[in-house]
Every structure is written in C-alpha cells, then in structure tokens.
Amino acid sequence: MARIQQGNGLQSSESKSFKGTTESLAKHEDNSSDSDVNGIDNEVQTDKYGFIEGAQQYSSNSAEDIPPEILRQREAKWLDMLNNWDKWMAKKHKKMKVRCQKGIPPSLRGRAWLYLSGGKVKREQNPGKFQELDSQPGDPRWLDVIEKDLHRQFPFHEMFVARGGHGQQDLFRVLKAYTLHRPEEGYCQAQAPIAAVLLMHMPAEDAFWGLVQICEKYLPGYYSAGLEAIQLDGEIQFALLKRVSPVAHRHLKKHKIEPILYMTEWFMCAFSRTLPWASVLRVWDMFFCEGVKIIFRVGLVLLKCMLGTQEKLKAYQGLYESMELLRHIEPRYMHETFLVNEVVELPVSERDIEKEHLAQLRRWKETRGELHCKSPPRMHGARAIMTAEPPSRQDLRQNPTIIVESPVATATTTTTGNEGGRGSSAEDEKGKKSKRKKKTGKEEEREKEQEQKQAQAQTADAVPPPPAAEGPSPFPALAEPEDIPSVLGSLQSLSSVEHDTYL
Missing domain, CATH: 1.10.472.80 (Ypt/Rab-GAP domain of gyp1p, domain 3)
Known part of the structure; x- marks a missing residue:
C-alpha cells in the first residue's frame, strides 16, 4: 500500500488530506508507473517539462528546440566541467558563465545547479544531516501551514498534480527539514515554489541543500519574518x-x-x-x-x-x-x-x-x-560561494547513485585475473617493465634461479601449480599503487548518468 514514510513529520490526526489521498492511491497499487502514482491518467499528454499540455502558461510552445548534435556537444562539455570543477571555477569561469547563458543541457541541469550553488559541497560535508532532519517530527505550527501549501505548487505539473503523490511528499520533506535546519527562520510560503523547482530536477536530499544555499547565500533574509x-x-x-x-x-x-x-x-x-x-x-x-x-x-x-x-x-x-x-x-x-x-x-x-x-x-x-533581520552577506554567484568556502577535491568528486559494470572492464579483469591467462593488457606489460627497472642485483639472481627451475619443470612435464586460494585482484593490471586512482576515475566515469532521471 502506498503510504507516507514514517519520519515525514505527519501525524495521523494532523494529516487527514494526506491519509485520504494515500489510501486512494492504494487502489492503483498494481500499476508501478510514476504517472499512476502521481495521479495522472496515462492518456493525458504532458510537454517535455512535465506540465499538462494547454493547462497554463508553463506549457507554452515558445521553447526553442536545440539540434541533437549540438545538445550532445554541450553535454560532453558540461561533463568535463563537472569532472574538473575546481579547475574550471578557478581558471575558466568566464567560459562557464557563457555556457550557463547558453543554457545547461536538461540531462545535467540538476547536477550543475547543485555544483554551482555549493549544495554538493554542503551535502558532502554534512553526511546524514538530511536523513536526521527527515526523521524528526517537526514543529506542528509549521507542518500545518506547509501541508496547506503543497497542492498550490505547480498543480498542473505531473509531479505535483495529485494530493499525497511522490512530488508532494518530497516537497513536504524538504520544507519540513528546512524549518528544523533553521528554526529561527521557520517556513515562508515563497520557499515552496523554489523547493518544487529544485525537486523537478534532483532528489529530495539534493533539493534540500539547494534550498539551503538559495536561502543562505543567494537570497539571505528574503524568507525571514517582516520581509x-x-x-x-x-x-x-x-x-x-x-x-x-x-x-x-x-x-x-x-x-x-x-x-x-x-x-x-x-x-x-x-x-x-x-x-x-x-x-x-x-x-x-x-x-x-x-x-x-x-x-x-x-x-x-x-x-x-x-x-x-x-x-x-x-x-x-x-x-x-x-x-x-x-x-x-x-x-x-x-x-x-x-x-x-x-x-x-x-x-x-x-x-x-x-x-x-x-x-x-x-x-x-x-x-x-x-x-x-541580521542576515549574512549574500554571495554573488557560484565563484563567490566557492571562494568563501573552498571545498576539497573529495567534496567535488562525483558520487554515482547507480554503478553499471562495464562489459569491457569485466572481460579485461577476467582475462588478466586468471593465472596463466593468454593475453595481458598494455597496462600489465607496462607495470611489469616498471617492476623490472626496480629490481636489485640479488632479485635478478633469484629471478634467474626461478626461471631455471621453471624450465626444468617444463622439460619434466610438470603439472602446473593450482591457482591461489584467493580470488583475482580487483586491480590485476596495475603494477604500482599510484596507478590505482586512474583506474578508479575510469570506472567512475561509467556512472555519468547521476540523477539524470530527474529531468
């Protein structure tokens, strides 16, 4: 049965509308599509942004379609920027600004917003913070106001069209978490559309940190009492x-x-x-x-x-x-x-x-x-935020949510991992050469003795030794420890679709 997760701060006596909605969703339990869960009939047409066509100005046809080949080129450029974020911010910020003016590719927009705002760094520096806030009950005076505002946020978008749908549940979680994060500020109605736009492009945890950065860095004091x-x-x-x-x-x-x-x-x-x-x-x-x-x-x-x-x-x-x-x-x-x-x-x-x-x-x-209101000074853009709070390389590292094992990488590991395999990779040969260079005189003598013993064993039709009890090394082709990061980087590049499902 579809239901709100425990820890969203909704009590049974405080959320009659959610209770009724989630119970009605249980009738469609067998249908697993997002459109069904969010209350949209499969026959209803939505535009490429998720708005019901013809419902309001958001679904206008004024958007200009970018040719696919141009879009692919922009995606490749943005992936390079995201993988080398600190270098681009320090040395090529003007070019980054021009690319933002041209428009961020839809498939990478959510990830780019999180990096630009500094929300990615905040999330890495505060692991488990959102989950901790999400599990708390919250202040009842804010919960009631937030719940009343949920259905008013983009009611013609597929994420928020249904009361109690996934979109409204995540919106509630993000707004409630912010009231716990900044109890002295609480909740302002204008925060709801900001959080909703973020949720259209990223998961709830990322949307929370994006909202935190907007409220604290970009527009500080906007949502405080007195305005x-x-x-x-x-x-x-x-x-x-x-x-x-x-x-x-x-x-x-x-x-x-x-x-x-x-x-x-x-x-x-x-x-x-x-x-x-x-x-x-x-x-x-x-x-x-x-x-x-x-x-x-x-x-x-x-x-x-x-x-x-x-x-x-x-x-x-x-x-x-x-x-x-x-x-x-x-x-x-x-x-x-x-x-x-x-x-x-x-x-x-x-x-x-x-x-x-x-x-x-x-x-x-x-x-x-x-x-x-004693709000902190606002930061004029991504570069100012990064300069004020310099992140570490680990904070900027892309952490994939889904890791897909590459068939090529698997085949290479199998081939090189088996003892006596037929084909060694180029990295394996390079590693062996680098090892030979570091051999001392005594080690060379030992190696010659071992070669002589192997030759004698082969002439006597010796049975090859059984494989080691331990499995193949996860990095069989590496000869030196310093080469491991390069392989890690290549494996992580397989997960370049991080959050791309939130378009």
Whole structure:
C-alpha cells in the first residue's frame, strides 16, 4: 500500500488530506508507473517539462528546440566541467558563465545547479544531516501551514498534480527539514515554489541543500519574518531603474507604486511563477552561476519593456491600470531568446548592486531604524560561494547513485585475473617493465634461479601449480599503487548518468 514514510513529520490526526489521498492511491497499487502514482491518467499528454499540455502558461510552445548534435556537444562539455570543477571555477569561469547563458543541457541541469550553488559541497560535508532532519517530527505550527501549501505548487505539473503523490511528499520533506535546519527562520510560503523547482530536477536530499544555499547565500533574509530584506532590495531595484529606464521610474514614482507591490513574487520566487517555463530554466541557469544580479536584471528588463515609452503609458494612467499591466506582461518580452539577450546586455553589475545596497541601507536606518533581520552577506554567484568556502577535491568528486559494470572492464579483469591467462593488457606489460627497472642485483639472481627451475619443470612435464586460494585482484593490471586512482576515475566515469532521471 502506498503510504507516507514514517519520519515525514505527519501525524495521523494532523494529516487527514494526506491519509485520504494515500489510501486512494492504494487502489492503483498494481500499476508501478510514476504517472499512476502521481495521479495522472496515462492518456493525458504532458510537454517535455512535465506540465499538462494547454493547462497554463508553463506549457507554452515558445521553447526553442536545440539540434541533437549540438545538445550532445554541450553535454560532453558540461561533463568535463563537472569532472574538473575546481579547475574550471578557478581558471575558466568566464567560459562557464557563457555556457550557463547558453543554457545547461536538461540531462545535467540538476547536477550543475547543485555544483554551482555549493549544495554538493554542503551535502558532502554534512553526511546524514538530511536523513536526521527527515526523521524528526517537526514543529506542528509549521507542518500545518506547509501541508496547506503543497497542492498550490505547480498543480498542473505531473509531479505535483495529485494530493499525497511522490512530488508532494518530497516537497513536504524538504520544507519540513528546512524549518528544523533553521528554526529561527521557520517556513515562508515563497520557499515552496523554489523547493518544487529544485525537486523537478534532483532528489529530495539534493533539493534540500539547494534550498539551503538559495536561502543562505543567494537570497539571505528574503524568507525571514517582516520581509525586510526583500523590501530593501525593492528600493535598490527602484533606484537602479532610474538609470536603466527614466520613463518607467517617473511613471511609478508619479503614481506612488511601491516596489513591494509588483516585485515581491518576482524576487522571492525567482520568477518561477511569472515566466514561461523555458525562460524560468534559462534564468535559473544564469542565477545559480552569477547570483542575484540576474534577478535584478530580469525585473529591470520587464519594467523597461512594459513601462519604458510614453506611447505605452498613455493607456495606463493610474495605479490600478499600471499594476494590471505588470501582472499581464506581454509574452514577447518573456520569450527566452529575447529575455536572455536583454538580461545579458543590461549594464547592471554586482558592484552597482552593492553600491546601491549601502546607500539604501543608510537611508533605511535614517527613516526606519536598524534592520531586525541580521542576515549574512549574500554571495554573488557560484565563484563567490566557492571562494568563501573552498571545498576539497573529495567534496567535488562525483558520487554515482547507480554503478553499471562495464562489459569491457569485466572481460579485461577476467582475462588478466586468471593465472596463466593468454593475453595481458598494455597496462600489465607496462607495470611489469616498471617492476623490472626496480629490481636489485640479488632479485635478478633469484629471478634467474626461478626461471631455471621453471624450465626444468617444463622439460619434466610438470603439472602446473593450482591457482591461489584467493580470488583475482580487483586491480590485476596495475603494477604500482599510484596507478590505482586512474583506474578508479575510469570506472567512475561509467556512472555519468547521476540523477539524470530527474529531468
């Protein structure tokens, strides 16, 4: 029977909706497909992102299909980057940034996000932390609020369409674990769509660490009580708008439209509930690489496009009309190609944001006093996060979830492992040569004596000695211990499909 795992923090008296849903899922126990478990009829068509076709803007057909050969090339490049992450971050960060702007391949997007955000390092440095939090009951005041929000997160996506489905269960686990990880912060409703987007691309544990990094490094203070950090960033964006689009700035100021009215959902949800899905993914690719400046740029581009000319503003004289305009942004401005190009070209840097941040912070203290939320300084992108907390090579090492034994490797091991085998590999011969070079004079004499004894045994039709009791060595072709890491690396490369099932 399909049921929620013990340790999710759901008590029978607190989760009537989950109980009813999971019991209804038991009727389809014989069907093992994910679509059945999540409550989707097999006849319902979904797009390549998992959204039910025609249900909402996320399933729009504005996404541009990349030719397969180009996609394969990009996948190979990203696999190389993931295998040599520290070198790329240190020496080729600009090229990595360009590749993020072009879009991360769908098959590697979840893994790339985890590396960019530093979530991979956090997970390796805190083994078993998520499982520990997942097994705890949680604070009842947050559990009730989280449970009520589950069905509101992307209800037309195949992962979250059913109450009590796998998607909603994992979303509950991630959000509950965060409230235990940061009890002083608790839960904010805007965290739910962030966690849901992560779960579409990675397992629950990875999504938890991705959420931790977004809340602590990229957008610190956004989800604290009082929302002071988001208000402060609203003032920063409004000041930057004066430089980017004076016309839009004057219009908003004239009608006293406060930034908090239109940019709260944009920033707190990282545009995941505003843009078409193809654009959401492209924005997140750049966001994880370059930091919060991408969120600022996207907001500035939308304001500039919708309110940047006097002709457009003639029909929108007033607060209500202007707000309606910003709630219904024209699709052409949200198309991924147009939006990404505008975001990349917009002249707003990290230095501009930090300079304006200090100015608005002084103004805040003069008018409102000290900030109540003492959030850590935010990191502007993947490089800043890695520089602040340098990882070890072990932290960056790819740990496969599924290890597939290579037929070639198995055949080589069998051939070289049997005593008196017919064909030795090139590595075996190389190892033997390196051993011969290290032989001393006494060892050479012993070797000659052994050869003479073997020759005598062969002439006397001696029976060959029985095989050793121990099995073949796991590395039979290696002559020196220092060669073992190279073989380990080649075996691990067989598992390059880590998490690729979470597309």
